[in-house]
Amino acid sequence: MGVSWRKPSVYVPSSDGSGGWARVRWLLPLLPIAVFLICWQVLSDANLISRSLFAAPTQVVDELVALHFRELPTRSLLLSHIAATLKRLLVASFIGILSGTLGGVFIGTRRGLYRFFDPLITLFMPIPGIALAPLFIIWLGFGDPTIIAVGSIAAFFPLVYNTAAGVRSIDPQLVRAAHIMGASRTAVLFDVYLPWAAGHVLMGVKLGLARCWRTIVAVEFVAAASWGLGYMIWDAAEYLRAGGVYGGIALLVVIYLVIEKGLVNTLEKYTVEKWGIVRR
Amino acid sequence: MRVGVDQERLEGMSPRKRVNRGLIRAREFLFPFLVVGLSWELLVRFQVIGLRTLPPPSAILVEFWDLVWNKGVLIHHLSRSLYRLTIGYLLAVGLGIAVGTLLAVRKTLREMFMPILSMLISVPTIAWVPVLLITIGLGDNTVVTAIFLGGFFAIAYNTMRGIEMVNKDQVNAARLMGVSGVKLFASVLLPGSLVSIITGLRLGIGYSWRALVGGEMLSALVEWGIGKMIYQARFWNSVAVMFVGLMVISVSGLLLDRVLLKWLEKETVERWGMLAER
Numbered sequence: 129m130g131v132s133w134r135k136p137s138v139y140v141p142s143s144d145g146s147g148g149w150a151r152v153r154w155l156l157p158l159l160p161i162a163v164f165l166i167c168w169q170v171l172s173d174a175n176l177i178s179r180s181l182f183a184a185p186t187q188v189v190d191e192l193v194a195l196h197f198r199e200l201p202t203r204s205l206l207l208s209h210i211a212a213t214l215k216r217l218l219v220a221s222f223i224g225i226l227s228g229t230l231g232g233v234f235i236g237t238r239r240g241l242y243r244f245f246d247p248l249i250t251l252f253m254p255i256p257g258i259a260l261a262p263l264f265i266i267w268l269g270f271g272d273p274t275i276i277a278v279g280s281i282a283a284f285f286p287l288v289y290n291t292a293a294g295v296r297s298i299d300p301q302l303v304r305a306a307h308i309m310g311a312s313r314t315a316v317l318f319d320v321y322l323p324w325a326a327g328h329v330l331m332g333v334k335l336g337l338a339r340c341w342r343t344i345v346a347v348e349f350v351a352a353a354s355w356g357l358g359y360m361i362w363d364a365a366e367y368l369r370a371g372g373v374y375g376g377i378a379l380l381v382v383i384y385l386v387i388e389k390g391l392v393n394t395l396e397k398y399t400v401e402k403w404g405i406v407r408r
Numbered sequence: 409m410r411v412g413v414d415q416e417r418l419e420g421m422s423p424r425k426r427v428n429r430g431l432i433r434a435r436e437f438l439f440p441f442l443v444v445g446l447s448w449e450l451l452v453r454f455q456v457i458g459l460r461t462l463p464p465p466s467a468i469l470v471e472f473w474d475l476v477w478n479k480g481v482l483i484h485h486l487s488r489s490l491y492r493l494t495i496g497y498l499l500a501v502g503l504g505i506a507v508g509t510l511l512a513v514r515k516t517l518r519e520m521f522m523p524i525l526s527m528l529i530s531v532p533t534i535a536w537v538p539v540l541l542i543t544i545g546l547g548d549n550t551v552v553t554a555i556f557l558g559g560f561f562a563i564a565y566n567t568m569r570g571i572e573m574v575n576k577d578q579v580n581a582a583r584l585m586g587v588s589g590v591k592l593f594a595s596v597l598l599p600g601s602l603v604s605i606i607t608g609l610r611l612g613i614g615y616s617w618r619a620l621v622g623g624e625m626l627s628a629l630v631e632w633g634i635g636k637m638i639y640q641a642r643f644w645n646s647v648a649v650m651f652v653g654l655m656v657i658s659v660s661g662l663l664l665d666r667v668l669l670k671w672l673e674k675e676t677v678e679r680w681g682m683l684a685e686r
Binding site for chain 1: 437439440444461524527530532533535538543617618622625650653657658659661662665
């Protein structure tokens with residue numbers, strides 16, 4: 129039965145004599161992944177699972193390497209796909225985050241506006257981005273404009289929602305105090321509202337980036353003309369190149385982890401933690 | 409909890425007052441849509457927006473009525489979607505709670521599988537669809553599996569977190585009194601972690617709903633479904649049908665969340681009330 133709470137962990141120091149075990153314990157998480165990959169490889173080498181449906185790990189690597197080298201003197205196909213997706217992510221999330229934050233501050237500081245826009249946001253926010261794709265394909269055609277438009281809409285809503293919530297949660301006394309002490313409107317906005325709402329805004333940035341990323345990949349499945357990770361995966365699936373599909377998905381995971389751990393956490397460190405308002 | 413307070417306030421009111429309050433709320437909720445719809449209609453009518461492909465709201469409503477009544481296909485699309493959602497989501501709930509509990513209770517299992525789990529969580533649900541298309545096929549099963557995967561990870565993760573945060577003293581006390589196994593889960597762990605589990609269920613239904621729409625759009629052999637309706641509308645350039653589809657998706661997504669949330673949260677409030685009486 130459950131081991132974890134039989135002895136209260138507080139009384140057990142982390143290095144209680146079992147030093148050797150503790151030293152290799154961090155390897156434990158890697159073990160199942162390694163076992164999984166090795167089993168996969170062995171099973172498909174023995175033709176027990178279909179290579180065309182579940183590409184073996186070596187096949188996946190081969191496919192990605194081949195994609196990288198195919199037209200290499202002029203360009204790397206693999207890196208071009210990645211660059212196309214990242215460029216779209218950059219532009220779309222910039223538009224979405226900026227307009228979402230501004231919109232959130234705008235409607236969050238005015239009670240009437242908030243009551244007007246709240247129902248609209250509630251109803252539009254849950255619409256999945258990919259459902260908007262056909263509409264925007266008709267309006268903007270295949271390719272970048274559609275993908276970026278849908279991606280920025282996806283990033284916009286979490287930002288507007290969270291920023292408005294953050295701005296509304298401010299203690300009115302603080303705003304009044306700042307006004308009494310002679311702060312101008314812009315000063316109040318930047319020195320009172322934004323730092324106060326920074327935790328919320330950052331939460332919105334996290335959610336918005338994640339949504340933007342997902343949506344861009346999804347829309348690339350249906351609306352990309354010739355580049356992008358989503359296009360690469362979709363193309364591989366159409367021609368039943370399983371290696372390309374799994375490789376593309378692995379790339380999606382790795383790139384997103386880098387973005388989240390690297391970018392968002394750094395941002396958090398330099399803004400919210402510096403101002404000392406991290407909520408735990 | 410805000411809902412709890414609302415509930416109390418509602419209970420003290422006379423039925424008539426309650427209806428009035430509901431009406432005021434509904435009016436407040438619908439007013440913005442009326443304003444937006446009217447101004448959109450006027451802008452299109454007076455050709456301020458000259459987009460050939462942007463129909464006025466009146467045309468969309470006519471199309472809606474057409475799809476509901478004259479052609480009668482909307483109900484069919486929606487019921488197929490809801491049928492898939494029910495199967496996939498229930499699977500996700502069952503397995504998600506089971507796996508989450510297992511990972512929370514067994515420390516070794518958690519340390520072994522957390523890395524794989526957190527890796528799989530960060531795969532966008534929609535990215536599973538191409539994999540499923542080549543392994544499972546182009547039909548219904550792919551969509552249902554996508555729905556399942558969408559909900560499963562959120563539910564499993566939140567269940568695990570919730571059970572980890574259950575008061576250890578209560579668990580130890582229950583153990584001392586000889587409670588273990590399924591009974592321990594049902595009478596200590598589950599009530600103690602219900603808030604977190606419900607968060608997982610809400611997140612899960614959102615992800616599942618999104619996976620449903622995406623899966624239907626991408627699976628070639630699926631003929632009916634609300635996502636398919638939007639996707640097919642592209643081939644005859646009928647923007648009005650797309651707007652009807654988007655409307656249905658957003659309203660039913662919201663209703664699912666609100667109805668499910670309301671019901672479940674009432675259950676928790678009741679459970680808490682029961683606990684307080686003891």
